[in-house]
Amino acid sequence: MTTKDTSITIKQLALSIVAVFFLGLIAWQIWKAEQYNTAISLTEIANSYQTEGDLQAAEETYLQALKMFEDLESKQQMAETFGNLGLFYANQDNLEKAEQMYLSSLEIFKALDNDQSTATQYDNLGSLYAIRGDRKSAEQMFLASLAIFQELDDEANIAKQYFNLGNNYYLSGNLPKTEEMYLNSLDAEETLKKSLQDNEILASQLNIEVKYDNLIKLYIKQNAWSKAEQIFHRKKAFNATEENAVLDKYTNLGNFYLIYNKLPQAKQMFLKGLEIDKALDNKPGIANHYSNLGIVYANLGDLPKAEQVFLKSLEIGETLTDKTGISEKFDRLITLYIKTNRWQQAETIFLKKMQIAADEYKVLDKYLNLGNFYLENNNDKLAEKNFLKGLEIAKALDYQTGLALQYSQLGSIYLQRNDLSQAKKMYLSSLEINTKLENFIGLANDYTKLGIIYLNSDVKQAEAMFSKRIQLDETSLQEDNIDFDNEEQIDLATEQAMQESLATSYTQLGMLYAKRDEKPEAVDMYFETLKIDIAKALTDKTADLKLHKQIDEASILKQIIVKIDNMEVVSSDDLLEYYMTLGNFYANRANNTDAEKIFLKGLNISKALNKQENISEYYAKLGELYNNTPQAIDMFIKGLEIDKVLNNQANMSAKYLRLGILYANQSNNKDAEKMFLAKLKIDKTLDDKAGMAISYSNLGAIYAERGDGINTEKMLIKALDTNKILDNKRGMANNYANLASLYTKVKGYWQQAEIMYQKELEMYEALGDKITLVRKYANLANLYSKRGESAKMEKLLLKALVIDKTLAAKNRMTYLYSALGSIYAQRQDWQSAETTFLAGLEIEQKLISKANIYSNLGIVYKYQKKLPQAKEMLLNSLQIFEELGSPNTNKIQHLLDKL
Structure with missing residues (x-):
């Protein structure tokens, strides 16, 4: 082979290698694109699982998608998936995991300079901290979100963040700041609504009425009626x-x-x-x-x-x-x-x-109307008198429709009085006439009421009546065969009454079959009732969910109806699970009346089917619904008694916990202690260390309330030791914080308190929870300030400042610069004080804080003998305070006069 041939061969080989490399690169890119599309599809599937209520599958699929995005280093999609998981966990009330997801999402969005999404995650974190009751952290998050949305000129979200801040300040008891935020929110929303006046759909989605009403209520709470009146005028004038x-x-x-x-x-x-x-x-x-x-x-x-x-x-x-x-x-x-x-x-x-x-x-209906009038006003005697008069006239004139109506209303009076013999007589007379008239609306009511009456004496007749009521719906209603007294449509109230009587018939038949131990037939009837109950729920106009509850339960309910119609679900377990979902649908919309009805219905069905575990679950649900009331305690105790019979120790532990919290909330620490101790005993039996840590912590809180420092310390140390075994750093952080708080209150224990605070900081540093870490640095710095330990205070504030710079948390940075400036001013380190205050002023946007910084700088310049600069700063401060009508105006003027 010649040198030339060798050269050609090498070139060909090189070209082949290059070709292979590019082919490999193309194949890699194709694979990467396929993986990306698969991960996107998984996210959509996870969304679907969540909508359908399959939460375990949803979580697994979200995590699978997240892993693929991480492998592909797709930062945007990673951030979005972390955010979705945050919402998912928040919906399950798993706030700890939700917080971790939101923080991960936030960190990536910030690195990507995606301001809109960064602000949204701050908003999510603010809502989470608000739910947790951590007002300070909530404030910091909402302020951070607000600052970004202001830079983006996003009026809708600006209004939202002002409103969130207002609510947060209200819950903190800071009414002046509440007023300021509510007014800002209202201003922003009015501006936005005016700009959308040509877009009725978007404008209608604004909830500006709430903004007006909250301000009015706030002013009334403060007895500021003139201000309340002004906002009321403003509300009326806006659209008039x-x-x-x-x-x-x-x-x-x-x-x-x-x-x-x-x-x-x-x-x-x-x-x-x-x-x-x-x-x-x-x-x-x-x-x-x-x-x-x-x-x-x-x-x-x-x-x-x-x-x-x-x-x-x-x-x-x-x-x-x-x-x-x-x-x-x-x-x-x-x-x-x-x-x-x-x-x-x-x-x-x-x-x-x-x-x-x-x-x-209609003159013929005079006494019927009068009877109804008295019945509606709870005067059954005069109602009966008028119905009987109307009955005589209707008989004399052969007014059959009137006769049936009078008989039916008299039947309702006697049924209410529990005079079943007379009630039966009236409804049978009404039934006879309605049958001749083919008045299906009247027949539906008669069959249902007669079924209820026969339940006490003749079960077979009761079954026959309920069956006829159902048959009436299945034939006549579906064939549009109904005589509506010559009306073309049934009014809404009549339609609801028809559906209610149908649901009652299905339910009562279910109860009858259950008593006869015909469980499959009973379950079939209950499923029919469930369909009617769901249909009613889907007409519920209360669309607003409670804060952070974002599961689309309406979609879940629609899916349930499809499953029932397709015979995909037939078991009693499915039935009772779906009634639980339906009850949650109402509860999450703060419709406690209908939630209670549904949970009670689920409870009664569970009892009829002898499903003891479900009975316990429904008692627990009712306990949650009744919240901090004696009824709630009663429900949890009833559920607990069933759990004891079933020896369901995990459920017993959960109910002891809820009862302990309820007793503690009612300041009944004696019974609270009993419950927490009972829970602890079970947790030890089950070797449930996470449960044990919670029990120890709760007992520590009880003993702290009593002022029993020895037992408080003992329980908190046990909780800490247990969390160490679990490597639960967040739990450990809370335990360290509680121990620090305990030691702070005991004279001579400051050194131990300081150690605990430092340990708490170590936990948050290990967790990488920068936002909480900054807050904890500031809290400990405040304690050092009270003790006059400015060097330690300075060290912590500088640490917090480093983190806030990475988080671009401008509002918090201003506070830190101001606090550091004050330290340097106390040391008479005027150069450092000036530099620090100026750094705070550069990023400060809010007028009151800006005015304070100007005044601080004025004082610094005064001591530096820089009188022209001092005067300039104090005049800037004075101008802002005068515009705000602040009482600080006089103080600043006094400082100026002394220059």
């Missing part, structure tokens, strides 16, 4: 036309004072409005003012005057062509007569209302 704002001014103000039971002021406003409307001959306005004055006089106890103005209101209202609102005016006078036991006058006004307000007043 200029003309309406003038005409409605006194009506609105009167109603405002009426709402808050300020009756003399309300009366004054309504009288002023009445005077103006009389001058303008505005008869609708005159009628409204008389009616509103009637409410005021009635609440003041001047019933004759109230009656007089109510009658004047109705006298004018009856002459108007537009009868809008007249029904309400009649009702006010009727209520007055009922309160004074003047039933005859109430009846007269009611009949007048029926004649004027109804579209068609």
Whole structure:
């Protein structure tokens, strides 16, 4: 082979290597893209699992996606997945894990200079700390979020952060700062809403009403009625036309004072409005003012005057062509007569209302309407009397529809009185007529009520009645075969009543089958009830979830209905789990009334099916719902008794913990101690070290409350030792903090306290929890300040400052610069003080803090004999304090006068 051939071969080989390298690179890039797409798909699957309520699968899939993003070094997606996991854990009330995820997300977003997402994670952390009750940390997070959103000019989120800060300050008891933040939030939201006036959809999503109402409530709490009135005016004027704002001014103000039971002021406003409307001959306005004055006089106890103005209101209202609102005016006078036991006058006004307000007043239904009127007002005797009169007339005139209605209403009266014989007689008569009339709405009610009556005497007949009610729905309703008394549609109230009677029939049949030990048939009936209950829940308009609860339970409920229809779920365990989900749906929307109904229904079904473990779970759910009340304790005790029979020690431990906390919250430390000790005993049996650490900590808190320092220390050290075995650094940090707090209160134990504080710091340093670490540095620095140990204080503040610089936490940095500047000023190290205060001033945005820094600099320059600079700084401070109307204005002026 020649040298030339060798050269060609080497070139070809080199080219082949290059080609292979590029092919490998392309293959790697293709693989990387495939991995990335797979990880994105996993995230979407995890979202779907979470929506469907499969939380274990959701968590596993999120973590799998996160691992792939980490392997690919895809920082943006890592940060987003950490954020999703934070929300996921927060939804499960696992705040410790949620915090870790949010912090990881925050750190990456900051490194990526993704300001929007960084601010969002600060917001999430603020909400988390607020839930935890850590007001200071919450404030720091919300301020950090606010600062970024301000730089981004994101008005919606600026308004949100001001509102979050306002709520946080309110819970901290700092009402001046609450007012400041609420006003800022309101200003931002008004500006935003005006800018969106051409976009009705986006504008409608703003919840500006809450901002107005919170400010009003805040001012009323402070007895600042003039300020409350100003905000009320502002609220009314924001959406009103200029003309309406003038005409409605006194009506609105009167109603405002009426709402808050300020009756003399309300009366004054309504009288002023009445005077103006009389001058303008505005008869609708005159009628409204008389009616509103009637409410005021009635609440003041001047019933004759109230009656007089109510009658004047109705006298004018009856002459108007537009009868809008007249029904309400009649009702006010009727209520007055009922309160004074003047039933005859109430009846007269009611009949007048029926004649004027109804579209068609049927003379034949006079006594039926009167009976309903008395029934609604809890006067069953007069209701019975009128129904019986109506029954006689309907019989004489062969008015079959009226007859059926009168029989049915009489049946409801006798059923309420537990006169089952008479109730049965009435409903059977109603049933006979409704069958002839093919009045399916009436039949549905009759079958259900008769089923309930027969439950006490003839179970087979009860089953037959409930079955007929269900059959009626399955045939007639679905075939649109219903006679609605010549109406084309059922009104909402009638439709709800129909569904309620259907659900009752399914439930009662389920109970009957369960008693006969026909469990599969019972479960089938309960599933049908569940579908109706879910359908009702999905019409619930209470869309706002509690803070941090972001699971889309509505989607989960829809999935459940699909599963039931497809026969994918048939077991009693599924049934009871879904009722739990439905109860949580209401509870997370703060709809405790419906949540209680559903949990009670789940409890009763569990009892009927003899599902002891589920009975215990439902007692626990009701206990959570009842919160810090005697009812809550009763529920947990009932659940605990079942757990004892089942020897379910894990559940017993959980309930002892809840009972201990409830007793402690009621200052019943004796019973709280018993519960925590009982929990500890079980935790030891189960070798549940995490549970043991919690029990020791709780017992330490009880003994600390008693002032029993020896036992407090003993329990906290045991908790600490247990957390050391678990390597639970966060738990250890809390134990060190509690021990430090204990030692701080004992004279001569400062050295031990300081050691504990230092150990606490070591834990947060090991956790890499920079945000908490800064807060802890500041807390310990504050203690050193009280002890006059400025060198140690300076060292900690400088450490905190280094971290805050990496976190770009400008608001906290300002505080740290100010504190450090004060240390240097006390040492008369004027150069260092000047440099430090100037550094704080450079990043300070808030006026009050800015004014304080100017004044501090003025004092520093004064001692440096730099009088022109001192004067300039003090004048800057004075100008800001004057603009704010601050009492510090006089102090600064005094310093200037002395220069």
